[in-house]
Amino acid sequence: xxxxxxxxxxxxxxxxxxVETLHLADPRPDELLIRFTASGxxxxxxxxxxxxxxxxxxxxxxxxxxxxxxAVGSQVSGVAPGTRVVLSVDSCGVCSSCVDGQPAYCADHAxxxxxxxxxxxxxxxxxxSGAPVHDHFFGQSSFANYGLAHxxxxxxxxxxxxxxxxxxxxxxxxxxxxxxxNSLRVNAGSTVAVLGTGTVGMSAVLAAAVAGAGRIIAxxxxxxxxxxxSALGATDVVNAAETTTDDAIMTLTGGTGxxxxxxxxxxxxxxxxxxxxxxxxxxxxxxxxxxxxxxxRANAFDLLRGRTxxxxxxxxxAPAALIPRIIAQYRRGRFPLDRLVRTYPLAKIxxxxxxxxxxxxxxxxxxxxxx
Numbered sequence: 588x589x590x591x592x593x594x595x596x597x598x599x600x601x602x603x604x605x606v607e608t609l610h611l612a613d614p615r616p617d618e619l620l621i622r623f624t625a626s627g628x629x630x631x632x633x634x635x636x637x638x639x640x641x642x643x644x645x646x647x648x649x650x651x652x653x654x655x656x657x658a659v660g661s662q663v664s665g666v667a668p669g670t671r672v673v674l675s676v677d678s679c680g681v682c683s684s685c686v687d688g689q690p691a692y693c694a695d696h697a698x699x700x701x702x703x704x705x706x707x708x709x710x711x712x713x714x715x716s717g718a719p720v721h722d723h724f725f726g727q728s729s730f731a732n733y734g735l736a737h738x739x740x741x742x743x744x745x746x747x748x749x750x751x752x753x754x755x756x757x758x759x760x761x762x763x764x765x766x767x768x769n770s771l772r773v774n775a776g777s778t779v780a781v782l783g784t785g786t787v788g789m790s791a792v793l794a795a796a797v798a799g800a801g802r803i804i805a806x807x808x809x810x811x812x813x814x815x816x817s818a819l820g821a822t823d824v825v826n827a828a829e830t831t832t833d834d835a836i837m838t839l840t841g842g843t844g845x846x847x848x849x850x851x852x853x854x855x856x857x858x859x860x861x862x863x864x865x866x867x868x869x870x871x872x873x874x875x876x877x878x879x880x881x882x883x884r885a886n887a888f889d890l891l892r893g894r895t896x897x898x899x900x901x902x903x904x905a906p907a908a909l910i911p912r913i914i915a916q917y918r919r920g921r922f923p924l925d926r927l928v929r930t931y932p933l934a935k936i937x938x939x940x941x942x943x944x945x946x947x948x949x950x951x952x953x954x955x956x957x958x
Contacts, residue, residue: 590620593956594712594731595936596720597636598645603937604636604730609647609720611733612711613658618735619666620658621674625750625930626729627651628939628951629758630785630853635701635724646703646721647712649953650674651757652729653750656741663738670743675757675906676700677726677740688908690739691901699737700725711735725758730933732955742910751928751952752917755786756910758901759950760924763790763851765902765909766872767798771847775799778845780836781821782861783852784812786927786950787874789819791849793922796820800847804839806832809946819926832857836864844869851875858883868893874900928952 590611595604614620632648634640642648652674656666666672677699678690685693693699703721704710712720712728722728726740744753763786767773779795781788784807795803796819805816806825813824825835837844844866850858853875861871862885873883873896885896902909916922927950931939939951 590733592712592731592733593933594647594720594728595649595933595953596645596647596714599638603940606934606936607714609712609714609731611731611735614660614735615705616660616662618660618711618737619656619663619741621652621654621672621727621734621736622657623652623654623729623732623734623955625653625754625955626953627754627757627759627786628936628943628953631758632730633940633943640701641697642701642703642724643721645714646724647728647730647734648724649728649730650676650700650725651754651759652727652734653744653753653757654729657733666738666741666743671746672741673744673753673756673906673910674725674727674729674736674740675742675761675910676901677737680739688905689903690905691903703728730936730953732933740906742907744910744914748914748917749925750954751930752924754952755924755928755950756913757906759786760790760913761902761906761909762874762900763787763849764794764913764922765904766849766874766899767791767794767847768912769903769909770872770897770899771849771870773798773800773847776801777847778802778804778840778866780804780806780845780848780861780864781816782806782832782848782850782857783875784809784816784949785851787851788849789816789927789949791851792816792819792821797916797921802840804836804845806836812946812949815926815949819923833860833863840866846870848872849874855883859885862894862896863889865889865894870895870897872897872899930954932956
């Protein structure tokens with residue numbers, strides 16, 4: 588029996604989302620029905636809506652969902668109705684990367700996460716006219732109060748943590764924190780530069796503080812974000828609107844550069860800067876989504892000084908391992924995610940988008956009415 592759902596839809600030729608009533612099919616044997624209670628708004632969702640990523644439109648995006656399992660297909664095991672879950676990246680579960688505990692590098696990553704449809708090309712959603720609307724985006728499409736998901740993307744969580752804290756864990760927070768802990772392996776006493784203090788960058792600042800970094804330099808163009816970064820552990824801040832970033836970082840480090848850098852803006856110039864400010868044997872983690880054809884420039888002689896450029900996606904660790912790790916730090920008061928978040932009802936998604944683009948909000952979280 589199809590479910591009537593409320594969803595934010597990205598349609599071709601529109602610059603905003605439209606909140607619509609759609610119909611959702613029952614889960615197939617390999618699917619689960621999720622009642623979403625909240626979803627983070629991520630830059631990747633905006634890139635999809637703008638048509639700059641290989642996801643077909645119209646589509647219900649959303650890939651930072653939190654909710655409750657309502658029904659389980661006959662082929663699904665290990666989770667029962669009533670389980671509260673955070674949803675993250677989808678994966679096949681059987682390729683070498685998945686077996687190695689790195690599902691974000693799954694051989695079928697693009698098809699399972701960006702194609703926004705089942706393997707047979709069908710969708711679970713239809714609109715008022717009966718036309719298909721793409722779903723299964725990152726195995727969830729959480730910009731709706733109900734959706735279909737796969738077992739691989741689910742992480743069971745306790746009931747005591749608020750939705751608005753859990754929602755960002757599906758992508759943005761684990762991307763920034765995991766880059767620091769798992770890709771860079773930042774060590775105590777080291778120097779870290781974080782370029783961009785949105786959700787990903789601010790999570791990198793928090794993770795660097797937890798790792799015991801001796802100096803954390805936060806770079807952004809928004810003074811209020813730099814103020815928050817200072818409160819969350821940054822020892823120094825650089826306003827990129829007022830000074831040249833690489834000069835400022837080199838001055839702060841006495842000309843030696845930083846041991847580690849994290850780039851989260853998606854800007855090609857910032858990516859090059861993240862490499863240029865490295866000390867000898869330093870490592871830069873490039874996280875920003877700059878478009879499929881973006882390139883990074885680095886001076887070849889600088890690389891001869893032992894510098895390393897590391898790509899990292901979705902935290903460089905299985906979400907089932909990384910999300911509980913972040914939650915544990917949150918419980919200890921060392922990872923105050925609530926300070927990044929501003930909530931909006933799903934009906935106000937375009938206000939959330941405007942605030943995110945203007946830098947007013949660090950992390951917008953959409954709250955669903957699932958009645």
